[in-house]
Amino acid sequence: MKSIKINISQIFVGSLMAISCCSISACTSFLSVDDYFENTTQLDSVFKRRDLVEQYIRGAAGYLPNEGNLWTSSPTPFQGASDENFTSWNDDRHAGIKFLLDEITPFNNYFNNYTNYYQGIRRANLVLQRINEVPDISDVDRRDFMGRCYFLRGYYSYMLLLQYGPFPIVPEAPFAVDAGTEEMSIERNTYDECVDYISENMEKANEFLLDRREASADMNVPDKGAALATMSRVLLYAASPWYNGNHFYADWTRKDGKHFINQNADNSKWGKAAVAAKRVMDLNRYKLYIAVKEKDTAPLPTVTEDPNFNTRDFPNGAANVDPYRSFSYVFNGEVPRLLNDEIIYSCQPAVGGDSPMWIAAPTYLGGGNGLNLTQDAVDAFYMVDGKDINASSTKYPYPASSIAGDAIGGSDLVFSGFTLKNQTAKMYQNREMRFYATVGFCHSFWPGTSYTGSDASLKNQEVTYYADGSAQPAQNFPEDYNRTGYTSKKYIHSEDNLKANVRTKAYPIFRYAEILLNYAEALNELNGSYTSPTTGITVTRNEQEILAAFNQIRYRAGLPGLVSLPDQATMRQLIKRERQIEFMSEGKRYLDLRRWGQDAMDAYNRPVRGMNVKARKAARKDFYTVTVLTDKLTRRSFAHKHYFYPIPRTALDRNSKLTQNPGW
Known part of the structure; x- marks a missing residue:
C-alpha cells in the first residue's frame, strides 16, 4: 500500500472523527484514501491563487461561533447559563438554560462545538503549511494571511479551553493513513500547556497581523490588538484561583501523573496577565468611547470623596462626560464600528428572531x-x-x-x-x-x-x-x-x-474596558513585581496604575473614582462588582464567576428573585415586592461538574486516551 502522509488534525483527535479532509465540498469518510486524493487536488488549486487562499481562510473562520447570539440560537452556553438572567423557554433554541437545570449530558448534542473548533484548527494548519506555494501573493499579504491563521488556531484553542477545559493539542507532525487508532489517539494536555499553546499562537499572530483594519468590510477580521486582547483574557483566567493552585482537582491527572490543573499557586501568573493587558494599552490606539456632555446631559451628582470627579475632564474626571450616551453608544449601533476605538474585536449578531x-x-x-x-x-x-x-x-x-x-x-x-x-x-x-x-x-x-x-x-x-x-x-x-x-x-x-x-450592531467580543479591568485586577493580585522575560515589561502592584485603570471605567459611567487604593481584599471585591455591572449581558459573567471559584457556588445556589409579575396594575405595591421565584425555569443548581462543560460522548468513544471532565 502506498504510504500517504496527512496531518493528524485531518484524521482524528477527540471528536475529529467528523472532520473530513475536504476543503470545498464535503466528503463521506475521513479515512477514505480516494477522497483524500480528490480533495488534495482541490486544495492544490486553492494554493495556486491568492484570492482562493483568502476565501479558504474566510472559510476557516466560518467555524467561529457568533458570540453575539447571546440567548437565542446561541453557540455557547455562557450567557444563557449566567446568574444575570434566564429565558422564558427551555427549548433547543434557548438551551443555555438547560445547563443549570441539569439537563445537559455528554450524550445530547447541545453546544457541541468540539468538532467545529478542530475543523477550524485543521484549516488554519493547512494554510500555514502551504502558504509558501502561492505564486501571486505579496509578502505583506503572506504575512497577514499567516497571522490570521495563527490567530484562528489560537482562538479555536481558546474556545475549546473555555468550554471543555484542558484539550488535546494537535501535533503538526503528519501520520500515515494506515496508522492505527491507538497511535492516533491523543491525551488531553494540561490547562497550563493549553494556555501556553494559545499564547504562543497569539504571539505569532501579533507578529504577522496588520496593525489595524481600515476598511469596514474587514472590521471583523483580527488585527494585532485582537491577538493581544485574547492573550490578556486567557492569561487573566489562568492566573485566577480556579485554575491556579486549585486542590479540588488534586486527583485529576494525566496518565503520566501530571495534574490537569496545577496544584501550586503561582502568583507570577498575575504578572503575566498584567503585562498582557499593558501591551494592549501600550498600542495607544484603543480608548473608552466618550460622548461629550450636551445641554440635555443629566448633571453629575455632587460628591465630596473625589475632588477630581466634577472638576476635571476624562480620563482624570467626568466633568466633560455624558455617561448615558458614552456607555449606550458602544452597543446600540449609534456609533459605527469603524469609528469606535473602544472595540478591539467584534462580530455582528444575528438579526430578526x-x-x-x-x-x-x-x-x-x-x-x-x-x-x-x-x-x-x-x-x-x-x-x-x-x-x-x-x-x-x-x-x-x-x-x-x-x-x-x-x-x-x-x-x-x-x-x-x-x-x-x-x-x-x-x-x-x-x-x-x-x-x-x-x-x-x-x-x-x-x-x-x-x-x-x-x-x-x-x-x-x-x-x-x-x-x-x-x-x-x-x-x-x-x-x-x-x-x-x-x-x-x-x-x-x-x-x-x-x-x-433595526440598526446594525457590532457585538464587542473584546473592548478596551475589559483590558483596563484586566489590568487593574491583575495588578491588585500581584504580590511584589514581575518582569516579562520576552518583552522586558515590569509591573508591580502600583497604586496609581491600578487607580488610573479602574477610575476610567467609573468616570465614563458618571461615577466618582477612588482617591486611594484600599486593601487587596476590598479592591478585589470592587473590581468584581465593576466587572459585573460593566459587562452585564455580554457573555462574560459565567466565565468570571467560574474562574473566581467559590463565587460561582455562591451566586448560582442563591434563590432567583424578581418582581411579582403575577400582580395586576391595581395591586402595584404587590408587584413591586421582591419575590423568590419558584417557576420550573428558575430551579437552577450549580455543582462542581458545572465548572466545565461535558466532552461529547462521541469524542470519548473515538479517542481511547481522552478522559471526561470531573463529575460528568
Whole structure:
C-alpha cells in the first residue's frame, strides 16, 4: 500500500472523527484514501491563487461561533447559563438554560462545538503549511494571511479551553493513513500547556497581523490588538484561583501523573496577565468611547470623596462626560464600528428572531418577550453617586421597601435622549447611567421611532410587566411573558423597531474596558513585581496604575473614582462588582464567576428573585415586592461538574486516551 502522509488534525483527535479532509465540498469518510486524493487536488488549486487562499481562510473562520447570539440560537452556553438572567423557554433554541437545570449530558448534542473548533484548527494548519506555494501573493499579504491563521488556531484553542477545559493539542507532525487508532489517539494536555499553546499562537499572530483594519468590510477580521486582547483574557483566567493552585482537582491527572490543573499557586501568573493587558494599552490606539456632555446631559451628582470627579475632564474626571450616551453608544449601533476605538474585536449578531433585541422586546412590539434579568443583577448597579443601594446616601437615598414601588410622579425626566416615565418606581430613580442603558423595567419607555406607520401602539410605548400590563403574552403563546419584570435593553437603540427597522450592531467580543479591568485586577493580585522575560515589561502592584485603570471605567459611567487604593481584599471585591455591572449581558459573567471559584457556588445556589409579575396594575405595591421565584425555569443548581462543560460522548468513544471532565 502506498504510504500517504496527512496531518493528524485531518484524521482524528477527540471528536475529529467528523472532520473530513475536504476543503470545498464535503466528503463521506475521513479515512477514505480516494477522497483524500480528490480533495488534495482541490486544495492544490486553492494554493495556486491568492484570492482562493483568502476565501479558504474566510472559510476557516466560518467555524467561529457568533458570540453575539447571546440567548437565542446561541453557540455557547455562557450567557444563557449566567446568574444575570434566564429565558422564558427551555427549548433547543434557548438551551443555555438547560445547563443549570441539569439537563445537559455528554450524550445530547447541545453546544457541541468540539468538532467545529478542530475543523477550524485543521484549516488554519493547512494554510500555514502551504502558504509558501502561492505564486501571486505579496509578502505583506503572506504575512497577514499567516497571522490570521495563527490567530484562528489560537482562538479555536481558546474556545475549546473555555468550554471543555484542558484539550488535546494537535501535533503538526503528519501520520500515515494506515496508522492505527491507538497511535492516533491523543491525551488531553494540561490547562497550563493549553494556555501556553494559545499564547504562543497569539504571539505569532501579533507578529504577522496588520496593525489595524481600515476598511469596514474587514472590521471583523483580527488585527494585532485582537491577538493581544485574547492573550490578556486567557492569561487573566489562568492566573485566577480556579485554575491556579486549585486542590479540588488534586486527583485529576494525566496518565503520566501530571495534574490537569496545577496544584501550586503561582502568583507570577498575575504578572503575566498584567503585562498582557499593558501591551494592549501600550498600542495607544484603543480608548473608552466618550460622548461629550450636551445641554440635555443629566448633571453629575455632587460628591465630596473625589475632588477630581466634577472638576476635571476624562480620563482624570467626568466633568466633560455624558455617561448615558458614552456607555449606550458602544452597543446600540449609534456609533459605527469603524469609528469606535473602544472595540478591539467584534462580530455582528444575528438579526430578526435570533437577535438580542427580539428576545428582549415585548410581543406586541414584535419581540419574543422571553428574557428575564434577575433581581440580583439589577441590584448590583450603584446609585448615581456610586453608593450601594444598601448603603445609599441621604442625598440620593434608595427608598424603603414601603415606598420603593411608588411612582416618582411629576413630569417625565428626560436626559441624554433617554426618557424616565413619571410612573417609574422610586427604586429605579437616581441610579447610575449604566442601569438605564442596560435594564428594561416596568414602565420603561420604548421609542421605536423607525416605525412611521399609522399604528400608534407600535412606537413610543411605556412597557409594563404587570399580569395585565402591556407586555402580556399573545393568546396563542401563553408562555411568552416576562417572569421577573426586567429585561435587557443594552443592544437596543431608540430608533429600533422590529415592526420597522433595526440598526446594525457590532457585538464587542473584546473592548478596551475589559483590558483596563484586566489590568487593574491583575495588578491588585500581584504580590511584589514581575518582569516579562520576552518583552522586558515590569509591573508591580502600583497604586496609581491600578487607580488610573479602574477610575476610567467609573468616570465614563458618571461615577466618582477612588482617591486611594484600599486593601487587596476590598479592591478585589470592587473590581468584581465593576466587572459585573460593566459587562452585564455580554457573555462574560459565567466565565468570571467560574474562574473566581467559590463565587460561582455562591451566586448560582442563591434563590432567583424578581418582581411579582403575577400582580395586576391595581395591586402595584404587590408587584413591586421582591419575590423568590419558584417557576420550573428558575430551579437552577450549580455543582462542581458545572465548572466545565461535558466532552461529547462521541469524542470519548473515538479517542481511547481522552478522559471526561470531573463529575460528568
